[in-house]
Amino acid sequence: MADDPKPLPSVPQSVLELSAFNPVARDNPHPLLKSLREGCPVMRDEGARVWVLSRYKDIRDTVNDRTFVRHPLNADPESITARLVEEGRERRTSILFLDDPDHARIRQPLAKAFYARINRMRPEIEAMVDKVIDAAPASGAFDLMEQVAVPLPVLVIARIIGVDEARLADFRQWSEDVILGLNPVRTSEENARMISSGEALDAYFGELMQARRKAPQDDLVTDMVQLQASGEANVEDDEVRLNLQALLVGGNLTTTDLIGNGIWLLLNHPEQAAALRADPGLAAQAVEEVLRYEAPVQVTSRIVEADRTVAGCPMQKSQPVFMSLAAANRDPDTFEAPDDFDITKKRASHIAFGGGPHICIGAPLARIEARHAFVKLLSRYPNLRLPEQDLAWRTLPFFRGLERLIVES
Ligand code: HEM
Numbered sequence: 001m002a003d004d005p006k007p008l009p010s011v012p013q014s015v016l017e018l019s020a021f022n023p024v025a026r027d028n029p030h031p032l033l034k035s036l037r038e039g040c041p042v043m044r045d046e047g048a049r050v051w052v053l054s055r056y057k058d059i060r061d062t063v064n065d066r067t068f069v070r071h072p073l074n075a076d077p078e079s080i081t082a083r084l085v086e087e088g089r090e091r092r093t094s095i096l097f098l099d100d101p102d103h104a105r106i107r108q109p110l111a112k113a114f115y116a117r118i119n120r121m122r123p124e125i126e127a128m129v130d131k132v133i134d135a136a137p138a139s140g141a142f143d144l145m146e147q148v149a150v151p152l153p154v155l156v157i158a159r160i161i162g163v164d165e166a167r168l169a170d171f172r173q174w175s176e177d178v179i180l181g182l183n184p185v186r187t188s189e190e191n192a193r194m195i196s197s198g199e200a201l202d203a204y205f206g207e208l209m210q211a212r213r214k215a216p217q218d219d220l221v222t223d224m225v226q227l228q229a230s231g232e233a234n235v236e237d238d239e240v241r242l243n244l245q246a247l248l249v250g251g252n253l254t255t256t257d258l259i260g261n262g263i264w265l266l267l268n269h270p271e272q273a274a275a276l277r278a279d280p281g282l283a284a285q286a287v288e289e290v291l292r293y294e295a296p297v298q299v300t301s302r303i304v305e306a307d308r309t310v311a312g313c314p315m316q317k318s319q320p321v322f323m324s325l326a327a328a329n330r331d332p333d334t335f336e337a338p339d340d341f342d343i344t345k346k347r348a349s350h351i352a353f354g355g356g357p358h359i360c361i362g363a364p365l366a367r368i369e370a371r372h373a374f375v376k377l378l379s380r381y382p383n384l385r386l387p388e389q390d391l392a393w394r395t396l397p398f399f400r401g402l403e404r405l406i407v408e409s
Contacts, residue, residue, distance in 0.1 A: 006031065008031055008034060008035040008038070009024070009031055009032055009035050010035065011035050011036055011039035011040050011043075012032050012035065012036050012043075013043075013045070014045045014047055014048060015045045015048050015050060015052050015080075015299075015322055016047075016048065016397070017032065018032055018033065018036065018052075018298075018299075018324065019298075019299075019397035019398050020393060020394060020395050020396055020397050020398070020399065020400070021395065021397050026393045026394075026395060027393065029298065029326060029400070030326070030330060030339070033054060033324055033326055033327035033330065034327070034330065036052070036054045036324070036327060037054040037055055037324075037327045037330075037331060041053065041054050041055045041058065041311070042058070042310070042311045042312065042313045045322075048079065048080040049076050049078050049079035049080070049319070049320070050079055050080060050081065050301070050319070050320040050321070050322050051310070051313075051315060051319060051320070051321045051322065052321075052322045052323075052324065053310075053311055053321060053322070053323045053324065054323075054324045054327035054328065054331075055311070055327075055328065055331055055333070056328040056329070056331035056333065056334040056335075056351065057331075057333065057334070058310075058311035058323075059323040059324075059325065059328040059351060060328070060351060060355060061311075062302055062310065062311070062321060062323060063300065063302070063323065063351070063354050063355035063356040063358070063359075064355055064356040065302075065356065066100075066356065066357060067305055067306075067308075068302035068303060068304065068305060068321070069099045069302070069303045069305050070096075070097050070098065070099055070103075070301075070302060070303065070358060071093065071097050071098060071099050071303075072084040072097060072303075074099075074303045074305070074318060075303050075318055075319075075320050076318045076319055076320065079319070079320050080320075081301060081303065081320035084097070092238075092242065093242070094242050094243045094245065094246030095107045095110070095243055095246060095358075095361070096246055096250065096358070100357070103357060103358075104357070105234055105235070106235050106239055106243060107357075107361065109224070109227045109232060109233035109235060110224070110233075110235075110243055110361070111361055112227075113220060113223035113224060113227060114160075114220060114247070114361065114365075115364060116223075117160060117219075117220055117223060118160070118364055118365050118368065121159075121160065122368060124159070125156055125159075125160075125365075125368050125369065125372075126368070126372045128152070128155055128156050128159065129152060129156075129369060129372045129373050129376060130372075130376055132147075132148055132151055132152045132155065133148055133373065133376050133377055133380055134380070135147075136148055139409055140408065140409070141387060141406055141407070141408040142406070142407065143404050143405065143406055143407075144259075144260065144263055144377075144405045144406075144407045145256070145260050145402055145403065145404055145405050146404070148259065148373065148377070149256045149257075149259040149260045149263075149373075149405075150256050152255070152256075152259065152369060152373065153251055153252045153255040153256055153369065154171075154172055154175050154248075154252055155168075156365070156369060157247060157248055157251055157252065157365075158171050158172075159219075160219065160220050160365075161208075161219060161220045161221055161244055161247070161248075162208060162212065162217055162218075162219025162220060162221040162222065163208075164208075167204065170200070170204070171201075171204070173197065174197040174198075174200050174201040174204070175201075175248050175249075175252060176197075177190075177193045177194050177196075177197030177198075178194055178197050178198050178201060178245065178248065178249055179248075179249055179252060179253060180193065180194040181194055181198075181249065182249065182253065182396060182399070183396055185395075198245070201245060201248075202241050202242075202245070205221070205240070205241040205244050205245070206237070206241060208221045209221055209224075209225050209237060209240065209241070212225050213225050213229075220244070221240075221244070224240050224244075225240075228240070247361075247362065250360070250361075250362055251362040251365065251366065253296075253396075253399060253401065254296045254297055254362070254366065254399075255296075255362075255365075255366045255369055255370065256401060257296035257394075257399065257400060257401030257402070258287070258290060258291065258296050258366055258369075258370045259369070259370055259373050259374075260401055260402045260405050261290055261293075261294040261296065261400065261401060261402070262286070262287065262290040262370060262373075262374055263374070263377060263384075263405065263407065264294075264386070264391075264402060264405055265290055265293060265294065265341055266286070266374065266378070267384060267385060267386045267407065268386065269341050272286075272341065272342070272343050272344075273378060273384075275343060275344055276343060276374060276375070276378060277378045277379070277382075280375045280379075282343055282344065283371040283372075283374055283375050284367070284371055285343055285344070285346075286343040286371075286374055287367055287370045287371050287374065288347070288349075288350060289341060289342065289343045289345075289347070290370070291329075291350055291352035291353070292329045292330075292335070292347065292350035292352060293329070293330075293341050294326075294400055295325050295326045295329055295350070295352040295400065296352070296399060296400055296401055297325065297352065297354075297398065297399060297400075298324060298325055298326040298398045298399065298400055299322050299323060299324055299325060299326075299398040300322075300323055300325060300354045300358075301320050301321060301322045301323065302320070302321050302323075303318060303319070303320050303321070304316060304317055304318065304319045304320075304321060305317065325351050325352055325354065326400070328351050329350045329351060329352060334348050335347055335348060381407075381409040382409075383409050384407055384408070384409045385407070385408055385409070386405075386406070386407060386408070387406055387407075387408045389404075389406050391405075392404055
């Protein structure tokens with residue numbers, strides 16, 4: 001069940017060595033992360049000018065500590081974090097990089113509306129999962145990413161937000177293009193596409209807000225304009241548009257990877273797939289174990305607000321602190337036999353969704369989709385298996401997911 005015990009690689013010296021830019025880490029980051037956690041749990045990367053934490057406790061304490069800040073404008077201008085700020089658009093950011101009071105002002109009403117809606121729409125979301133999986137080939141070999149894991153999250157978020165059926169195809173294309181924003185090595189053609197689709201999406205969200213003010217519907221855009229009108233949400237129109245886009249960008253690739261990584265792990269551990277088939281009540285625990293074992297988002301970060309000690313080391317104002325969620329999730333001080341993939345074992349809470357005020361807002365949605373997708377896929381395909389294939393992990397730094405996953409039944 002565990003990874004093969006091999007000698008550990010030497011302690012990594014830079015954050016990029018831990019990312020998918022490094023073919024070794026892309027293939028399997030865990031030996032490198034283990035070596036970092038054991039050999040240098042508070043690492044200074046002078047090239048990227050960031051700190052890197054890898055122990056669970058240090059990371060848990062840091063994400064929960066509200067005295068750190070998040071906006072890249074607070075970061076050492078020579079650090080890789082400062083490069084996240086687009087020239088001329090410095091202040092325009094979603095809750096992902098906002099600090100209080102703006103973060104709380106926007107996140108609170110958004111989260112309230114989003115969670116109420118997800119709760120109400122749960123049967124409909126599960127029906128969408130069924131529909132996508134039922135449309136995949138009934139037998140033979142197919143790419144699970146292409147047929148299920150990629151199309152599902154965008155369909156669900158489109159329905160939640162309230163995208164009109166007639167604009168679904170445009171919406172899909174715009175989504176794909178704006179997600180290029182996560183790729184730091186995009187070409188100039190991709191960059192141009194990202195910008196123009198971002199503008200199209202922004203204009204479309206603006207149209208939707210106007211339309212829903214006139215004729216309310218059962219969707220998140222209506223919820224937000226109604227909260228604005230009642231005074232419950234003190235949020236500007238452009239902030240609503242920007243944060244709807246954040247839901248789209250934050251939720252698509254990540255949920256895609258949760259589903260892809262999960263089916264890969266389950267099929268690689270047939271006894272675990274059998275346990276889940278026999279007891280679908282294990283689905284929630286299975287999803288948590290997948291998130292722990294192969295975290296789709298491998299890193300998050302904070303910025304030191306004033307000189308202080310972090311994890312026992314003196315750090316200075318404006319220094320960014322990167323945290324390897326993937327390393328924390330396999331810390332043996334927190335998880336017994338951390339390299340075992342075991343969906344039947346009760347474990348401490350993983351940290352794949354981050355924590356504290358910035359904890360992933362989409363976690364409940366990702367959980368609903370993945371739980372239902374795992375159970376549905378295993379029941380629709382009683383003989384689902386992995387044929388021989390060269391696995392291709394995505395090259396996007398700090399994300400862990402498959403380009404393709406050929407399955408066969
Ligand atoms: C398996 C799926 C997902 C994973 C692994 C994931 C992971 C994360 C992580 C690690 C963070 C940063 C937390 C921190 O720094 O403490 C985050 C934030 C965020 N996520 Fe997710 N996410 C997932 C799904 C989603 C979905 C489905 C949505 C939206 C529909 C979403 C939207 C966001 C947003 C908007 C933030 C920023 C929250 C804030 O800063 O207040 N994510 N996510």
